[in-house]
Amino acid sequence: MTPSARYAASIDILDKIIAGAPAERELTIWARGNRFAGSKDRAAIRDLVYDALRNLRSYAHLSGLDGARGIFIGRLIAKNEEINLIFNGQGYGPAGLSDIEQNAVDMQKNDMPYAVQMDIPNWISSKFNYVNNYDILKSRAPIDLRVNLKKITLNSAIAELKKDGIETETSSLVDTALRVRGETRKILQNKLYLNGFIELQDAGSQALVAQLDCPRTGKVLDYCAGGGGKTLAIASLISNDVSLFAYDKNQSRLKDLKLRAQRSSVKVHLLKEDPTTTNNKYxxxxxxxxxxxxxxxxxxxxxxxxxxxxxxxxxxxxxxxxLQNTSKLVSLGGTLAYMTCSIFSCENEEQINKFVLNNKSWKITNYKNFELSNNSDGFYLATLSKK
Known part of the structure; x- marks a missing residue:
């Protein structure tokens, strides 16, 4: 596919996403319906669509035009690339700019409001506490690996990955993490991944788990386990004397955990019944x-x-x-760990402060904010115990 054809496909996909369709679903539908597109074409279109979603408002502001077409015109302006090399109507590319579109592009633009610079909805602005790193949400997130130190050393993992053309470096956040540099497409086919020696997991998420004071014996429950990333990270920290349990209201999400646990040689008890309806303690x-x-x-x-x-x-x-229901599952002397992948205080500190205010027998024993940065996604952790 030519660069113009890739843009044309991206415009069609983005229009559907803007109308409310899930991004991943539309990208998958397009790929299945266009078998002629090679892997490089699919990857390029995916990158174009996701870059547009990260920069939706600022790109539209630069072009002065609405819709996916206007957003991608704005992208070319932001990248200082020639619009008519892409929007020229040649082959399968998008049509050239109309007079109305050209006038909109040429018109002098006002300064971008804060929410436009941040590429977020207006109503969320105050929840960002006016973070001034305008680029933080606009770039791709880094790809990190968690090394299962029970199965392989960090240096051995680096060396084995390099043999497959996967370059990595250690992370300053946590000693289990490797940051992937360059090639990432081979990871899921790499023997270390297939045999449970490594997992895909953000370094911040790993560092969050490392903050937990895991018991030496007893029982651990991951209540909102999902795909099990944190469950497996916890498994790498505990001894065989600790029993690990996982539950998720959406039981279909635990299917991935079952396969991942087998791959990592980890025993996880998958619960079908909501633990909050039982008398079990952890x-x-x-x-x-x-x-x-x-x-x-x-x-x-x-x-x-x-x-x-x-x-x-x-x-x-x-x-x-x-938070209220799961507090009843904690055994005497045990710990309740509250986590989010949010940077909003209303979901983090305010929730914990409200819980402690309404439950006088509980106290905060530790908390940690991982700010959204080049090193990590944004996370929050608070651990609580009874007084």
Missing amino acids: DLVIVDVPCSGSGSWRRSPDAKWKLTEDRLNNLMELQSEI
């Missing part, structure tokens, strides 16, 4: 609650455009409910 209960995901919007940029104020309020109510 020495450590981890609740990685459903949240806005604002700390990981670089990875899922369509999520920031779909989040509404009502949806955020509903999430906060659910977070409070989960």
